[in-house]
Amino acid sequence: MTAQIIDGKAIAEQVRGEWKKRADALKAQGVLPGLAVIIVGDNPASKVYVRNKVRACHDVGLHSEVHELPADITEAMLLKQIQDLNANPDIHGILVQLPLPDHISDDKVLETIDVEKDVDGFHLYNLGALVAGNTVFPPCTPYGVQCLIEHTNIPIEGQNAVVVGRSNIVGKPMALMLLHKGATVSICTSKTRDLAFYTRLADILVVAVGRPGLITADMVKEGAAVLDVGINRTDEGKLVGDVDFESVKEKAGHITPVPGGVGPMTISMLVANTVLAAERLSGLGSGK
Numbered sequence: 645m646t647a648q649i650i651d652g653k654a655i656a657e658q659v660r661g662e663w664k665k666r667a668d669a670l671k672a673q674g675v676l677p678g679l680a681v682i683i684v685g686d687n688p689a690s691k692v693y694v695r696n697k698v699r700a701c702h703d704v705g706l707h708s709e710v711h712e713l714p715a716d717i718t719e720a721m722l723l724k725q726i727q728d729l730n731a732n733p734d735i736h737g738i739l740v741q742l743p744l745p746d747h748i749s750d751d752k753v754l755e756t757i758d759v760e761k762d763v764d765g766f767h768l769y770n771l772g773a774l775v776a777g778n779t780v781f782p783p784c785t786p787y788g789v790q791c792l793i794e795h796t797n798i799p800i801e802g803q804n805a806v807v808v809g810r811s812n813i814v815g816k817p818m819a820l821m822l823l824h825k826g827a828t829v830s831i832c833t834s835k836t837r838d839l840a841f842y843t844r845l846a847d848i849l850v851v852a853v854g855r856p857g858l859i860t861a862d863m864v865k866e867g868a869a870v871l872d873v874g875i876n877r878t879d880e881g882k883l884v885g886d887v888d889f890e891s892v893k894e895k896a897g898h899i900t901p902v903p904g905g906v907g908p909m910t911i912s913m914l915v916a917n918t919v920l921a922a923e924r925l926s927g928l929g930s931g932k
């Protein structure tokens with residue numbers, strides 16, 4: 645069996661088009677959805693991610709602004725910048741690109757963002773709401789994966805889902821989202837004794853680790869849906885995921901490529917959350 649390759653780029657564009665209509669409706673009523681992105685230091689990968697996010701907002705006609713801050717900025721100054729953006733009525737979404745320099749606490753920074761503008765969904769309140777099944781802003785990457793699964797009509801309810809990775813930004817929220825949709829969910833980590841035992845049980849396998857070639861064909865159930873979140877750069881400069889794409893695609897039912905799978909969806913979900921925030925803060929549109 646050769647897997648159906650899930651075209652994340654095409655689905656991401658379709659999703660962006662749907663949210664553009666909602667953004668246009670807001671603009672017609674005098675509200676221009678606005679996203680502020682803060683980037684600290686000059687991590688080249690972070691710069692690429694920020695550029696792609698800003699470009700996506702621009703394509704949909706949103707306002708976006710980037711605040712580039714030096715790596716030696718004090719934590720207090722960064723928090724003040726976030727507070728100013730919290731108070732700015734033209735800004736509906738605030739995103740602080742991670743990682744931050746070691747002298748700055750990620751937690752303090754994320755907790756300072758107004759929950760109603762937390763379009764990345766990383767604030768503890770938003771993560772807690774997700775646990776309770778009351779999502780405020782679903783974190784963009786797992787939300788994008790869920791959207792890919794739904795757009796491809798892959799059933800979730802009653803299926804065995806295995807998530808490899810337990811970060812607060814991908815693995816844990818992903819597992820919760822699948823759980824809320826009725827899947828039976830296992831979460832695997834670096835401490836899991838027999839990873840292949842679990843991955844072979846998966847009807848839906850989401851891999852978010854950051855290790856090229858971690859998942860090989862013998863670890864995948866025939867016909868499974870395999871969603872590869874990993875982004876790794878090889879010595880030759882090529883981008884690859886965590887899944888050995890060439891061999892796994894001969895066994896899986898569906899598979900996402902890297903690049904062109906989950907990555908573009910993450911960005912579309914950021915656009916979605918920014919428009920959603922603007923709807924809610926302005927009291928216009930459905931806000932759902």
Ligand code: NDP
Pocket residue numbers: 785808809810811812813814815832833834835836839852853854855858873874875876906907910
């Ligand atoms: P983290 O480093 O925060 O988490 C990685 C997780 O993988 C940890 O929970 C770790 O377990 C687990 N892990 C490590 N080694 C193994 C192993 N051998 N077997 C099983 N589990 C293992 O990473 P992130 O969640 O932030 O990101 C994961 C990947 O996804 C990265 O490649 C990142 O670049 C990519 N990414 C892609 C995005 C996109 O838009 N496509 C967005 C965000 C991330 P433990 O907790 O025990 O250490």
